[in-house]
Amino acid sequence: MPTPWRKGPPPCKGWWNASVQRNKTVRRWWNGHVWSRPARIGTPDEVCARIKRMADHGMNPDVVEWRGLTDAEVRRRAP
Secondary structure: OOOOOEEOOOOOOEEEEEEOOOOOOEEEEEOOOOEEOOEEOOOOHHHHHHHHOOEOOOOOOOOOEEEOOOHHHHHHHOO
16 A cells, blocks of 8 residues: 655655646656656656656745655655
């Protein structure tokens, strides 16, 4: 079961269910510093590859909420 929605940076780089409105169909890439622009589930891979490189510098990382790991995985990956 995925974690509840959380604020702040996720514990590792990757695609996350991340949204400002807890939208379960939106994914964003976290590069360790900023979120990418949003991509919806079902977006073609080649489009997602472009979106992954499009950092959303105007988006305050503290506004985006994310989920996707179990609580045990979050604790294991935390610094």
